[in-house]
Amino acid sequence: MSHRSLPAVVLVGRPNVGKSTLFNRIVGRRRAIVNETAGTTRDQIEQPAHWRNVAFSLTDTAGMFGQSEDPLQKLVVEHGHRALQTADVFVFVVDGREGLVPADLEIASAIRSAGRPVIVAINKTDDRRARAGALDFYELGFEPIVEISAEHGQGTGDLLDEVIDKLAKLQKGGDQHEEEDHPVVEPRIAVAGRPNVGKSSLVNRILREERMLVSEMAGTTRDAIDAPFQWHKRQFRIVDTAGIRKPGRVARSGPVEAVSVLTARRAVADADVVVLVIDATLGAADQDGAIAGEAERAGRSLVIAVNKWDLVKGQGQEFSEKFDDKLRFDLKFLEYAPIVHISALTGERTPRLLEVIDNVMQGRQRKIPTPELNKFFAGVTASHPIPSPGRTAIRILYAAQVGISPPTFALFTNVASDLHFSYERFLKNQLREKFGFLGTPIRLQIRKRKRKTERDKAQSEWARGKTPAAKSSAYSTKNDRRTSGNDRGSKSNDRRSGKGQRTRGKHGKR
Ligand code: GDP
Ligand code: GDP
Numbered sequence: 001m002s003h004r005s006l007p008a009v010v011l012v013g014r015p016n017v018g019k020s021t022l023f024n025r026i027v028g029r030r031r032a033i034v035n036e037t038a039g040t041t042r043d044q045i046e047q048p049a050h051w052r053n054v055a056f057s058l059t060d061t062a063g064m065f066g067q068s069e070d071p072l073q074k075l076v077v078e079h080g081h082r083a084l085q086t087a088d089v090f091v092f093v094v095d096g097r098e099g100l101v102p103a104d105l106e107i108a109s110a111i112r113s114a115g116r117p118v119i120v121a122i123n124k125t126d127d128r129r130a131r132a133g134a135l136d137f138y139e140l141g142f143e144p145i146v147e148i149s150a151e152h153g154q155g156t157g158d159l160l161d162e163v164i165d166k167l168a169k170l171q172k173g174g175d176q177h178e179e180e181d182h183p184v185v186e187p188r189i190a191v192a193g194r195p196n197v198g199k200s201s202l203v204n205r206i207l208r209e210e211r212m213l214v215s216e217m218a219g220t221t222r223d224a225i226d227a228p229f230q231w232h233k234r235q236f237r238i239v240d241t242a243g244i245r246k247p248g249r250v251a252r253s254g255p256v257e258a259v260s261v262l263t264a265r266r267a268v269a270d271a272d273v274v275v276l277v278i279d280a281t282l283g284a285a286d287q288d289g290a291i292a293g294e295a296e297r298a299g300r301s302l303v304i305a306v307n308k309w310d311l312v313k314g315q316g317q318e319f320s321e322k323f324d325d326k327l328r329f330d331l332k333f334l335e336y337a338p339i340v341h342i343s344a345l346t347g348e349r350t351p352r353l354l355e356v357i358d359n360v361m362q363g364r365q366r367k368i369p370t371p372e373l374n375k376f377f378a379g380v381t382a383s384h385p386i387p388s389p390g391r392t393a394i395r396i397l398y399a400a401q402v403g404i405s406p407p408t409f410a411l412f413t414n415v416a417s418d419l420h421f422s423y424e425r426f427l428k429n430q431l432r433e434k435f436g437f438l439g440t441p442i443r444l445q446i447r448k449r450k451r452k453t454e455r456d457k458a459q460s461e462w463a464r465g466k467t468p469a470a471k472s473s474a475y476s477t478k479n480d481r482r483t484s485g486n487d488r489g490s491k492s493n494d495r496r497s498g499k500g501q502r503t504r505g506k507h508g509k510r
Contacts, residue, residue: 006048006055006056006057007056007057007088007089007167007170007171008056008057008059008083008086008087008088008089009049009056009057009058009059009087009088009089009090009091009163009167010058010059010061010083010084010086010087010089010090010091011023011058011059011060011061011090011091011093012061012084012090012091012092012093012107012110012111013061013092013093013094013104013107014094014095014101014103014104014107015062016095017093017094017095017123017124018093018095018123018124018150018151019060019061019062019093020060020062021123021150021151022091022093022121022123022148022150022156023045023047023058023060025150025153025156026049026051026058026156026160027047027048027049027058028049045059045060045062046058046059046060046083051160051161051163051164052160052161052164054164054167054168056088056163056164056167059083059087061083061084084110084111084114085114087114087116088116088117088166088167088170089116089117089118089119089163089166089167089170090111090114090116090117090118090119091118091119091121091159091163092107092108092111092118092119092120092121092142093121093123093150094120094121094122094123094137095123095124095130096122096123096124096125096127096129096130096131096133096134096137096147097124097127097129097130097133098133099133099136100133100136100137100139100140104140108140108142117166117169117170118142119142119144119145119146119159119162119163119166120137120140120142120143120144120145120146121145121146121147121148121150121155121159122134122137122145122146122147122148123148123149123150124149124150124151125147125148125149125154125155126149126151126152126154130147131147131445131447134147134402134410134447135397135398135400135410135412135447135449138370138398138400139398143369143370144162144367145400145402146158146159146162146402147402147403158403186228186235186236186237187236187237187272187273187357187361188236188237188238188239188270188271188272188273189236189237189238189239189271189272189273189274189275189357190238190239190268190270190271190273190274190275191203191238191239191275191277192268192274192275192276192277192291193276193277193278193279193288193291194279194285194287194288196279197277197278197279197282197307197308198277198279198307198308198344198345199277201307201344201345202275202277202305202307202342202344202350203227203238204344205344205347205350206229206238206350206354207227207229207238231354231358232358234358236357239270239271265294265298268291268294268295268298268300269298271300272300272301272361272364272405273300273301273302273303273357273360273361273364273439274291274295274300274301274302274303275303275304275305275353275357276288276291276292276295276302276303276304276305276337277305277307278304278305278306278307278327279306279307279308280306280307280308280309280311280312280323280341281308281311281312283323283326283327283330284327284330284331288330288331289330289331289332292331292334292337295441296334296441299405299406299441299443300406300441301360301361301363301364301406301438301439301440301441302334302336302337302439303337303338303340303353303356303357303360303439304327304331304334304337304338304339304340305340305342305353306323306327306339306340306341306342307342307343307344308343308344308345309341309342309343309348309349310343310345310346310348313341320341324339327339335429336429336432336437336438336439336440336441337439338356338360338438338439340352340353340356356438356439359436359438359439360438360439360440362436363407363435363436363437363438363439363440364404364405364406364407364437364440365404365405366404366407366435366436366437367401367404368401368407368435370399370400370401373399373400373401373409374398374399376399376430376431376434376435377396377399377411377427378396380427380430381395381396384426386419386423387419387420387423388415388417389417389420390415390417392414392415394413394414394415394417394419395413395414395415396411396412396413397412397413397414397449398411398412398449399411399412402445403443406440406441406442406443407431407435407437407440407442407443408442408443408444408445409431409442409443409444409445410445410447411444411445411446411447412447412448412449413446413447413448413449414448414449415448416448417446417448418446419444419446424444427444428442428444
């Protein structure tokens with residue numbers, strides 16, 4: 001069966017890294033019979049698949065790489081070569097638990113010379129051991145790198161986002177349309193806050209429709225809404241969450257806290273950006289802190305909209321500054337959340353609010369190229385050395401952005417030690433300032449680099465093309481299409497694309 005009209009996504013990797021498991025997950029079938037013994041698959045499988053309405057064909061080059069006494073091996077390899085030649089995008093599956101091994105380097109060479117975009121999927125990261133060894137894969141020089149668990153589904157949504165991003169770029173003919181390089185994902189904005197602060201007024205103002213009942217009475221029940229809207233040619237989606245119930249309605253003691261936390265959870269669960277609405281005449285309350293804390297924990301971005309500013313703006317600049325200082329003090333988590341003073345009633349500064357939300361959204365999805373990131377960390381740690389409690393000075397050997405939404409960075413260090421929390425905060429602030437991660441929590445993963453043997457070192461030097469041997473091999477940098485910049489993506493949803501429950505057996509057991 002052939003689906004040549006579709007763009008071709010080709011899975012490559014050593015036997016037993018999890019290609020078949022990933023293949024099944026992507027085409028949305030029940031698990032094929034997988035086997036711990038290497039080389040149990042030898043058939044190349046091609047199936048149509050789709051993700052976010054983008055259709056592509058997925059090919060598993062099972063059995064192509066790796067030794068085998070299979071009489072059909074020759075055929076398998078031939079088919080595999082054809083797949084390599086016709087690939088539009090490669091997904092290079094590697095085993096995070098085992099780390100980089102020589103067979104991976106051979107595959108890296110083969111796909112490098114094919115000259116197509118390569119996405120590295122570090123698999124089996126459900127196993128903690130898979131994390132420390134990840135660094136070696138970064139040194140292969142392919143980007144992006146996504147950490148996944150094909151078996152459990154973590155990260156596979158991110159991987160597919162990267163795949164369709166690459167396909168979209170190919171279709172547009174490379175990266176020349178940078179100005180259009182906006183997230184493919186429709187940002188979801190949740191408007192949250194206590195009753196009567198003006199949430200529905202704000203949502204209505206934004207949607208320019210009196211869609212919802214606005215009432216003077218606190219706690220008026222409304223249907224939750226979820227409405228798309230356009231702003232400056234960009235599509236957003238606004239989600240209104242009913243206000244947190246007034247404490248008076250529930251018993252004074254326990255349940256109040258429970259209710260507010262629950263509502264906070266609901267408010268942030270579906271959002272990319274949470275707009276926390278505060279009443280200018282009242283300031284922040286505990287519930288606001290609960291929403292803010294929940295947003296931080298869930299990795300959502302946060303913008304604070306101080307509403308009803310029309311009622312206080314007569315009080316001058318000093319009032320304004322004092323108000324913001326107090327607000328930041330009351331909401332301890334939120335040094336990074338931008339504050340906008342608005343009036344949903346008059347529409348004052350609601351366009352500014354949308355501009356800020358848009359900025360925040362772009363920051364959330366920004367991906368910093370690895371070389372730039374490493375230069376940045378080298379500079380920062382040189383001027384502000386990492387405080388090291390032990391005898392060995394802690395150094396960051398290598399840094400890579402391993403995720404977006406929220407931006408997540410892996411820092412590979414020489415010592416297995418956490419960084420002091422104040423230093424982590426310092427690094428986050430520096431990152432935020434330098435790369436414009438406005439209103440967004442930043443995650444740092446500190447990982448001790450695996451100790452390298454001499455052989456490992458030689459291997460990774462070879463992978464980076466530092467040795468003369470590499471120059472004369474199939475490895476060729478001119479075909480190495482590394483990409484960087486705004487790689488788009490989304491939440492790690494693990495919705496499967498494709499449908500049907502057909503099963504695919506793995507043939508050719510030896
Ligand atoms: P293939 O030879 O590359 O197609 O690999 P398979 O998909 O057949 O998987 C090889 C083995 O790795 C099987 O035992 C799988 O259950 C296991 N495996 C695949 N993906 C994962 C994963 O994400 N985590 C873990 N822990 N094991 C996995
Ligand atoms: P919600 O419960 O948070 O959705 O709040 P509503 O949108 O229902 O607004 C509660 C009350 O505050 C209504 O009487 C609104 O007219 C009023 N209100 C909302 N926004 C503003 C504003 O910017 N300025 C003033 N003065 N009143 C506002």
